[in-house]
Amino acid sequence: MEDLVMAALGGDEAAVDRLLKAGADANHADANGWTALIGAARSDHAALVDRLLGAGAKVNHKDAKGMTALMLAAEGGHVAVADRLLKAGADVNHSDNKGKNALMRAAENRRMEMVDHLLRAGGNVNHADRRGKTALMRAALGGDDAMIRLLVGAKADVNQVDANGWTALICAAAGDVKVVKRLIDAGADVGRSARDGLTALKRATASGHAAIVDTLETAAR
Known part of the structure; x- marks a missing residue:
């Protein structure tokens, strides 16, 4: 039976049809x-889906990591596949073993079109993983300005x-x-401290980012 999985992964429509x-x-x-x-879904074979x-x-079967077909499609930015899965009842807010949902997986991989698609399908923009990180925080850590603009807009x-x-600002x-x-323009609290007392300004100062230090100091006045 494992041949069916391999045939689907390889996009072999004839083999899949024959095996079924x-x-x-x-x-x-x-x-x-x-x-x-x-x-x-992982290999972007919409017809096979x-x-x-x-x-x-x-449609909502989970693999050993707790990931579904939708999550794999989201990581790869396969919008047509994701659309089919969602129409078939895929859970847009399912969390994997790390607590991440499809939206977070897409955002981490800078899949702008996919993130927009998942948001329109009801993806929770403020969903947090097991470490409490959100898609916005991950985008902030990665310096993904376009993704942050999209998420803030949502x-x-x-x-x-x-x-x-x-x-996200500390990130x-x-x-x-x-x-x-x-983030500041979107209302980020410049003076917010983490549990250990770290602030965005302290992190920027320690990292030697003079332009960010200046921006934060100006915003705090």
């Missing part, structure tokens, strides 16, 4: 918990804190001044 007609279980999972649907869903594949909470009390303070300015 021969009685292969559309929901068989390999040692990693991958089903053919997860393989097809349709075929497998039609054969009864479970009402991401700029003052939400993670398990250590870090905000951004050792990176790009454009990101820092955008």
